[in-house]
Amino acid sequence: MPLGSRFSLVLSAADEGADWAWAELYRDLAPTLLRFLATQGAAEPEDLLAECFVHIVRNLHGFEGGEAAFRAWAFTIARSRLVDSWRAGGRRPVSATGSVPETLDRLHHHEAADRDMLQRASVLEVLDVLTPDQRAVIVLRVLDQFSVEETAQIIGKSAGAVKVLQNRAVKALRRTLGSGAGHDGAL
Amino acid sequence: MGIDEVDFDRLVAGAVPTDDPQWGKVSAFLGDLEANCPPSNVSAVEEHHLAVVAREVRLVGTSRLRDHRQTVPSGVRTRFRRALAATGAAALFALTAGAGVAAALGVNPLQLLPDLILTPGTTPDAPASTTGPTGPSTADPTASGPGTPTQPPATVPVRPSGTPTATHGATGNCGNGKGEGNASCTNGNSGKENPGKDNTAKANQGKSTSKPTPTPKATPSNKGKSGKSEATPTPTP
Structure with missing residues (x-):
């Protein structure tokens, strides 16, 4: 939940070292940051989340801007930590564990109690057919409601590149969801 | 057609082209994405992460304080x-x-040093008996003048660079220019009208022994002629 009018007060207090302010910032940002890291295929998203906040603490003194800019900055840090983890691990994000039609079939034939977990898993598996940049654009634009410019800042590309990525992403989703023929792999 | 020109925002909003039902699936997927993938639950790691944040906050605060103290x-x-x-x-x-002057x-400026150190501000009333600041011990015996005992330069007035009265130099107008007792306004005793001081003579004496070049006046007759000493370095007999 955004802090709204309280953001300036909370940010100032956090800059001065107030624990309560940092707790508020954490509760505001951590859930969406963790979701972003998980959907991007991070091997250990919780550890990366902690690294993100450490980086935020160290560099908060140099930050200037409102709440929207702060969120974009936090996601930029998360994206940087994610790329570093990929490079350190010498690999790219996790790939889909099964074909999309099988995933969708499981979604419709299991108990409701498991449905939420399956729904999330199925969503992640569908997103796995996208390239890392396409996936990032879809998640940032659809789930986190960032603008094209903010998304470009986060992933380190131009606004035009972001538009190209999102168009290609939706085409890939169309092929995957439309065909339903186990079309795995990046598009 | 519009496949290549699909408006992303319209697609996410559910406004899909009706000519292609597959876009409907994409629109539905994107529309349900938020519901199917809500924000993650951080309750399991929140306490640990907040402890990490608190520790980092302390470290950053200490570092900033140390940097501030070092700059001041x-x-x-x-x-x-x-x-x-x-x-x-x-x-x-x-x-x-001063040494140049x-x-x-x-x-000899070195011979003035003891006087400068030992007699700060004393008045220059000592008689000519004083050997002056030039180190009497090294003075040429002939230059000592008539019975002028070597005395410590304590009486030599020392006035640090203040008054230019000791302009001995060429004018020799130290004091009254009479030469008597004006030897005290010696070269090197910057700024003093020191009547009765035989310093110049002594200075000359000293100088004659210590330096081949300058000075002269090792003879008593040189008293008062302080101004000339520098100009005409005559060897002492």
Whole structure:
């Protein structure tokens, strides 16, 4: 939940070292940051989340801007930590564990109690057919409601590149969801 | 058609082209993405993460405080060093200038040092008996003059670079120019009208022994002729 009018007060207090302010910032940002890291295929998203906040603490003194800019900055840090983890691990994000039609079939034939977990898993598996940049654009634009410019800042590309990525992403989703023929792999 | 020109925002909003049902699936997927993938639950790691954040906040605060403290004293130290350097340079300049003036007047500046150190501000009323600031012990015996005992330069007035009265130099107008007792206004005793001081003579004496070049006046007759000593370095007999 955004802090709204309280953001300036909370940010100032956090800059001065107030624990309560940092707790508020954490509760505001951590859930969406963790979701972003998980959907991007991070091997250990919780550890990366902690690294993100450490980086935020160290560099908060140099930050200037409102709440929207702060969120974009936090996601930029998360994206940087994610790329570093990929490079350190010498690999790219996790790939889909099964074909999309099988995933969708499981979604419709299991108990409701498991449905939420399956729904999330199925969503992640569908997103796995996208390239890392396409996936990032879809998640940032659809789930986190960032603008094209903010998304470009986060992933380190131009606004035009972001538009190209999102168009290609939706085409890939169309092929995957439309065909339903186990079309795995990046598009 | 519009496949290549699909408006992403319209697609996410559910406004899909009706000519292609597959876009409907994409629109539905994107529309349900938020519901199917809500924000993650961080309750399991929140306490640990907040502890990490708190520790980092302390470290950052300590680091900033240390950096601030280091910048302040360094500025003070820098100014102090500059002032010290400037003072030292000024003192060295004054000393050099004084030595130069003394040398120009035919006085060995080294022989003036004891007087300068030992007699700060004393009045120059000592009689000619004083050997002056030039180190009587080294004075040429012939230059000592008539029974002028070597006395410590304590009586030589020392007035640090203040008054230019000892302009002995060429004018020899030290004091009244009479030469008597004016020897005290010796070269090198910067700024003193020292009537009755035989310093010039003594200075000359000293000089004659210590330096081949300058000076002269080792003879008593040189009293008062302080101004000339520098100009005409005559060897002492």
